[in-house]
Amino acid sequence: MSFLQVKTADYVSVINISRPPANALSQGLLQELSNVLEELENNHETRVIVVRGEGRFFCAGADIKEFTTLSQEEDYRQLAKNGQDLLQYVESYPKPIIAAIHGAALGGGLELAMSCHMRFVSETAKLGLPELQLGIIPGFAGTQRLPRYVGVGKACEMMLTSEPISGMEAAKAGLANRAYPEEELFDKTMEFAYKIAKKSPISVAATLQLLKYANAESFYEGMQKEAELFGKVFASNDAKEGVAAFIEKRAPNFKGI
Incomplete structure (x- = not known):
């Protein structure tokens, strides 16, 4: 059932x-x-x-x-x-x-x-x-x-x-x-x-992952993880699309890649 x-x-x-x-x-x-x-x-x-x-x-x-x-x-x-x-x-x-x-x-x-x-x-x-x-x-x-x-x-x-x-x-x-x-x-x-x-699934997933570090005990670890994911997210096609859409003054079309 x-x-x-x-x-x-x-x-x-x-x-x-x-x-x-x-x-x-x-x-x-x-x-x-x-x-x-x-x-x-x-x-x-x-x-x-x-x-x-x-x-x-x-x-x-x-x-x-x-x-x-x-x-x-x-x-x-x-x-x-x-x-x-x-x-x-x-x-x-x-x-x-x-x-x-x-x-x-x-x-x-x-x-x-x-x-x-x-x-x-x-x-x-x-x-x-x-x-x-x-x-x-x-x-x-x-x-x-x-x-x-x-x-x-x-x-x-x-x-x-x-x-x-x-x-x-x-x-x-x-x-x-x-x-x-x-x-x-x-x-x-x-x-x-x-x-x-409508947001990039890649950046959304990264943000959710980082939120678990948002406390005093793991703040420094969270900063390190943020820098790591910052690099990975920026290397994605979604990041390129987001930047291009901003420059071209249009809505982005994120694909999750």
Whole structure:
């Protein structure tokens, strides 16, 4: 059974999560997502990916019923490890991935969204990590990613109270890039995605690679890597096309080579 529908047009691929009623992240859905992302990574027709949910929610969390099928500590540890590995793949993906969040992104749904490069939300969406309400904790690196965006204090508040914040609050806190009325969310997200898709895939991938060095601990290493990739990008045909288009006062036509 397929839980994902993928449509590609003008170099933007939309992954639609369809697992009613709440688009919960089952192990089957996570495996399918991994397979789809691997296919799109090698698809030259895909330059940007948008992830959205069908129906009322983006994704309301992990499939809690699956938890009851496990019994050993090692089983739960492996479940968390599998989810962490997939979301680390999402975070390090060489093409931009944008989460378009409406309704709710809770638990594993928010952890998925936080691993994406950008998050656009509806103003009334609910974002949170309510795992402590069930006597458990986030397991797909939510405890590590949430403080990056909202700070340790706010992350502590959100997790310990299990209370979500609105899309508008998420944008103000830095958890979301932009917030829109729900009826405008998808169109605005696609408009943004098409804008990125017109850029050189080579320079986009290099930028995404360099962003992981953007912290105090790896600043010097990041500068060295930036110089290395600067040289590689400038040697590409896309760079030549970009410079020529600028001089000739026309729009560039990047080929990804």
